[in-house]
Amino acid sequence: MEPKDLHGFAADRPITTIEEDLLGRSGFSTDLANAMASWQGKDSLVVALHGNWGSGKSSIKNMALIQLENISEDKPTVIEFSPWEWAAQEKITASFFEEISKSVGRIDESESGKKLAALLKKYGRYLNTGETVVTGLSSALPLLFVLAALVGISGNISDEDWISNTSSAVLLVLGGWVAALKWGRSIIDNITGNIEATTKEKEQSLRDIREDLTKLLLSRKAPLIVVMDDLDRLTSAQLRMVFQLIKANLEFPNMVFLLLFQRDIVEDKMNDGKQLNRPGIVGDSTF
Known part of the structure; x- marks a missing residue:
């Protein structure tokens, strides 16, 4: 027997079953589920x-997902x-398709x-390879600028050619050292692993893969539904x-x-904390 709450405390958790709905939102959730499941655009x-x-919002989402799960014919994935779980790792873009791939393989065994x-x-x-290089380079740039400034100052102190040439060589060596520190062996291994894997896959271009994905998605009888909740937890970037x-x-x-968020918070973050005073925008719209 579960202990009773003597003080009336309640955690603000979303409901997880349709039977828990006390506000009559299950009908809207059903309509939302049917609209998404019927998409063939x-x-x-x-x-x-x-x-x-x-x-x-999350309660409506949970009830909609239950309705989608109850579809017997042409059930969407x-x-x-x-x-926000990947935000700290700066891998949102690359992780998106990696995670979807794992989920599709687990859910759809056809x-x-x-x-x-x-x-x-x-x-x-492919996306992960490009993102790894860009992220590593971006993280190394600030220190490289500092090193470049220091070497440049030393070169300007003297007009001797050998000092300028030595300064340039030192900058190159230090730049390589900074890159190695910033990227680390794990990132280099990641790049190498991705390149080796992609060369074994018929060396398809990114455009070729997109075309293959388009054809495969068009052939499916039910859509692929991606749900992203709590987007307002993310930073502006x-x-x-x-x-x-x-x-x-x-x-x-x-x-x-299907995107879930508090609109006014997202609007503020997308505009660097500045409210938009445009007519027609309602910041507190709810379903």
Whole structure:
């Protein structure tokens, strides 16, 4: 027998079953689930469910997912991706397709599902290779600028050619040393592993993989639904990364993105903390 709450405390947790719904939102959740499950467009569909903190966004999402799970014929593949779990690692973009690949392979064991999982993994690997190089280089740039300034000052003190040449050589050596420290062996191994894997996969270009993904998604009878909750937890830079990620992949057919967030918080972060005073924007819209 569960202990009783003598003081009436209640954790603000979303409901997880339709039977727990006391506010009559199950009907809306059913309509939302049916709308997403029936999407067969040649482009991706983006649905935003927004409202204040504690207004019940996650509860509606949970009931919609239950409705989707109860579909018996042409059931869509539903994947929940939490970008804020990857935010600290600066791997949101690359991890997105890696995580979707794992989920598709686990949920859909059909031949089509296996092919889709493999293609998504390959696509994520390409993105991960590029992101690793850019992230490592970006992290090393500040220290490189400092070193360049110091070497430049030493070169300007004297007009001797040998001092200038020596300064340039020192800068190159120090630059390589900084890059090694910043990137680390794990990142170099990651780059090497990705390159070796991709060369074994018929050396497809990123465009070729996107075309294969498009064909495979078009052949599916039900859409691929990606759910992202708590987007308002992300920083401004991370939010832009997520929205750019979605925008860059809107050409994929039979895909649905369900985004949950508090709208006014996201608007503030997307505008660097400055409120937009444009007519027609409602910051507290709820469902």
